[in-house]
Amino acid sequence: MTDAATKEIAIDVTGLTKTFGARTVVHDLSLQVPKGEIYGFLGPNGSGKTTTLRMLCGLLTPDAGQGTCLGYDIRTDADEIKRNVGYMTQRFSLYADLSIRENLEFVARVYGVPNPRQAAREAIGRLGLSTRAEQLAGDLSGGWKQRLALGACILPQPRLLLLDEPTAGVDPKARREFWDEIHNLAADGITVLVSTHYMDEAERCHEIAYIAFGELLAKGTAREVVAKSGLTTWIVSGKDLHHLATKLEACDGVDMVAPFGTELHVSGRDRHTLDSAIAAAKKADGAHRWARGEPTLEDVFILLMDKSKDNFA
Amino acid sequence: MSGATYNGSTAERRDPGFFRRMWAMVIKEFVQMRRDRMTFATMIFVPILQLTLFGYAINTDPKQLPTAVLTRDEGPLTRAVLAAMKNTDYFKFTEQVHDADELDRLIRSGKVQFAVEIPASFERDVRRGDRPSVLVIADATDPVATGTAVSSLQGLIDTALRRELRGPDAPVTKTTAPFQITLQNRYNPEAITQYNIVPGLLGVVLTMTMMMFTALAVTREIERGTMESLLAMPIKPVEIMIGKIAPFVLVGFVQMTIILCAAHFLFNVPIMGSVWLLVSLATLFAASNLAVGYTFSTIAQNQLQAVQLTFFFFLPNILLSGFMFPFRGMPAWAQVVGEALPLTHFMRIVRGITLKGTGLADMQIDVAALFIFMIVAMGLALVRFRRTLD
Numbered sequence A: 001m002t003d004a005a006t007k008e009i010a011i012d013v014t015g016l017t018k019t020f021g022a023r024t025v026v027h028d029l030s031l032q033v034p035k036g037e038i039y040g041f042l043g044p045n046g047s048g049k050t051t052t053l054r055m056l057c058g059l060l061t062p063d064a065g066q067g068t069c070l071g072y073d074i075r076t077d078a079d080e081i082k083r084n085v086g087y088m089t090q091r092f093s094l095y096a097d098l099s100i101r102e103n104l105e106f107v108a109r110v111y112g113v114p115n116p117r118q119a120a121r122e123a124i125g126r127l128g129l130s131t132r133a134e135q136l137a138g139d140l141s142g143g144w145k146q147r148l149a150l151g152a153c154i155l156p157q158p159r160l161l162l163l164d165e166p167t168a169g170v171d172p173k174a175r176r177e178f179w180d181e182i183h184n185l186a187a188d189g190i191t192v193l194v195s196t197h198y199m200d201e202a203e204r205c206h207e208i209a210y211i212a213f214g215e216l217l218a219k220g221t222a223r224e225v226v227a228k229s230g231l232t233t234w235i236v237s238g239k240d241l242h243h244l245a246t247k248l249e250a251c252d253g254v255d256m257v258a259p260f261g262t263e264l265h266v267s268g269r270d271r272h273t274l275d276s277a278i279a280a281a282k283k284a285d286g287a288h289r290w291a292r293g294e295p296t297l298e299d300v301f302i303l304l305m306d307k308s309k310d311n312f313a
Numbered sequence B: 001m002s003g004a005t006y007n008g009s010t011a012e013r014r015d016p017g018f019f020r021r022m023w024a025m026v027i028k029e030f031v032q033m034r035r036d037r038m039t040f041a042t043m044i045f046v047p048i049l050q051l052t053l054f055g056y057a058i059n060t061d062p063k064q065l066p067t068a069v070l071t072r073d074e075g076p077l078t079r080a081v082l083a084a085m086k087n088t089d090y091f092k093f094t095e096q097v098h099d100a101d102e103l104d105r106l107i108r109s110g111k112v113q114f115a116v117e118i119p120a121s122f123e124r125d126v127r128r129g130d131r132p133s134v135l136v137i138a139d140a141t142d143p144v145a146t147g148t149a150v151s152s153l154q155g156l157i158d159t160a161l162r163r164e165l166r167g168p169d170a171p172v173t174k175t176t177a178p179f180q181i182t183l184q185n186r187y188n189p190e191a192i193t194q195y196n197i198v199p200g201l202l203g204v205v206l207t208m209t210m211m212m213f214t215a216l217a218v219t220r221e222i223e224r225g226t227m228e229s230l231l232a233m234p235i236k237p238v239e240i241m242i243g244k245i246a247p248f249v250l251v252g253f254v255q256m257t258i259i260l261c262a263a264h265f266l267f268n269v270p271i272m273g274s275v276w277l278l279v280s281l282a283t284l285f286a287a288s289n290l291a292v293g294y295t296f297s298t299i300a301q302n303q304l305q306a307v308q309l310t311f312f313f314f315l316p317n318i319l320l321s322g323f324m325f326p327f328r329g330m331p332a333w334a335q336v337v338g339e340a341l342p343l344t345h346f347m348r349i350v351r352g353i354t355l356k357g358t359g360l361a362d363m364q365i366d367v368a369a370l371f372i373f374m375i376v377a378m379g380l381a382l383v384r385f386r387r388t389l390d
Helices: A049-056 A078-084 A100-110 A116-127 A142-154 A172-187 A199-203 A222-229 A241-249 A271-284 A297-307 B017-035 B037-057 B076-087 B100-109 B122-128 B143-152 B156-164 B193-215 B217-224 B226-232 B237-265 B275-299 B303-320 B332-339 B342-356 B360-384
Strands: A009-020 A023-034 A038-042 A064-069 A085-088 A160-164 A191-196 A207-212 A215-220 A232-237 A256-260 A263-268 A289-293 B065-071 B091-097 B114-118 B133-139 B180-186
Touching (some): A009 A049, A023 A049, A023 A191, A023 A207, A023 A215, A038 A172, A085 A142, A085 B226, A100 A116, A116 A142, A142 A160, A142 A172, A160 A172, A172 A191, A191 A199, A207 A297, A215 A297, A241 A256, A241 A263, A241 A271, A256 A297, B017 B037, B037 B303, B065 B076, B065 B143, B076 B091, B076 B122, B100 B133, B100 B342, B100 B360, B156 B180, B193 B217, B193 B237, B217 B226, B237 B275, B237 B360, B275 B303, B303 B342, B332 B342, B342 B360
Parallel strands (some): A085 A160, A160 A191, B065 B091, B065 B114, B133 B180
Antiparallel strands (some): A009 A023, A207 A215, A232 A263, A232 A289, A256 A263, B114 B133
16 A cells, blocks of 8 residues: 555545434544545444445435545535446346346446447446346346446446445355456556445455444554454364353453354453453363464454444434 | 254144234234325325315206307397396306307307307397297207206296287297297217217326326336436436336327227217327327326325325316316316316317317417426426435
8 A cells, every 4th residue: 555645535525424313324424535445334234334325426415524526525516426436226226127238228328328339238248248138137146136236337437436235145256256346446446435244355445444323433454453453362162162152251351252163252352351351261161272363353343333332222 | 052942843833823814914914004104194084085075076967157148139038038048047148249250269169168149130020920049059069068058948938038028019829939049059969978078088098097107107216226226327307207208108199099090980089170289289188197197206105105196186187177077067166176187178178179170279278288287297296306315
């Protein structure tokens, strides 16, 4: 990464707030995304990721806050933003009763792409769907639907992509291919803001931001976020981990216990108290193997989530 | 899963039986019904509204029908004849004209239902026993509207003259009436119901199908989730609206061609006026209904509500437009409601052109009304159309 300050900024918003009725869905959110970067947007369900993306592309009007998207004001230049931003919705939103070709031609025409038929044909070729161009979009499998939706998004050659959980419910291979494509796009200078629940995907992003209950809790590279969390983790392996987990959860200094297959991740924010809790547990129980480990991004996020207050409660 | 809390035993679960399962369904349906506020309101409110509206409005024995008079003889006898007509309560003299052309124009344009012409030297001829004729012209496009009024003319001569023609010079014999009433049924002289109904059906069918097409236009996009994408694209609401309406104008055009051909060739409905004028005005009518449907689509939250709105708009269109029941039979307030419906104006246009040969000049108000209707509906739709998901 070169110095962020010299980079061109694609998204620059401050203080974004959105309320639905009495519920504040996004609270005072600020975000700077450099051009050509893949920026991961993480957070639990209902944390305000979709709402933020919608505010960025002009689908929702923020109640407070301001900023720019590709240099256009998000409050006043919605038309310009729409012309230059590709927004991929969480739910499949192409026309199920149109064929792949017809869907892409429609998109090309709406965006005023010259020679829409040819543009659609080329996009179909890039997607590897040439033999199925006349198939109805609704009949595609989940993975192909997502690829088609991405294809439709990039057809008008946007400068910014907003992808809302693009790989939800997609198999690992299709997911991998999808991410390869995103990296290719970023290499071409397109900025990508992508929301996801998958930690492996988060690690594929240049930078991430974690948002829970409408508030931004952490941002930076994956490594930075883990380092900044100040979390210490022990990994326990052995038999009957379930009972051990229940016991450990009650200990002082243990903030989180999470099973990972045949291992247990025990984490705490305060290194000192965690270490003494572990030492005590070790003494009482000789049947398990104890080792110091690296906290994962997931550990960090779950901790962040537990820490933040739940405004739905 | 820990074995202590979950044993997966199915033996413990009893079959709840027919009634419990059915009851579960009943409860669920009621909850869903209550959640859809608009549907809930329409179930209670709309039937009451429509019952009172139509119950009071519909009347198959219209009275006080507008009548034009041309009097070429101003005598007490003329006054007596007119007074007698007025007393039947079927005729209401709204226009006094001075030549036969104007009389024709009034009846052709539909301003009056009847026209009465008292011949010159009417009084003298009656007293001489020449048995002159009073001409009554009826616009018989809708036979129901004129039927009872016409039959009331039968007893008229007697009542009119009972007082006037007493005295020494009474020429009245017991057997023949002193004058006659010549009834001229115009436009549908044989009072064939189809001539009135079939052109009207053109309007009814267009209303129903056109509105339904566009009523689903926006709600369908919302329900299928495609609206979110669409809104994120650089396309303006007016472009979406016109883009959604335009294809159905063509559908309406095909539909009206079929109905017109059927009307003409199967039901022998005459087309006295210009076919092209009819086709272009029917297209305008189709477009205004499409605009109304589109407006509903922006108001309704789902496709079901859109269909309901269409029906609630359709019913008054059928009942208060003069399609089923004579427009002039309705009380004044109902006529005002009727004037606000596009079908009312199209009914006049289509019957005028097919049966009377009316030209554009005589239908300016109705054409303007359709235009205004379309513009207002489109304007409303654009205001209602949400450009964001807020």
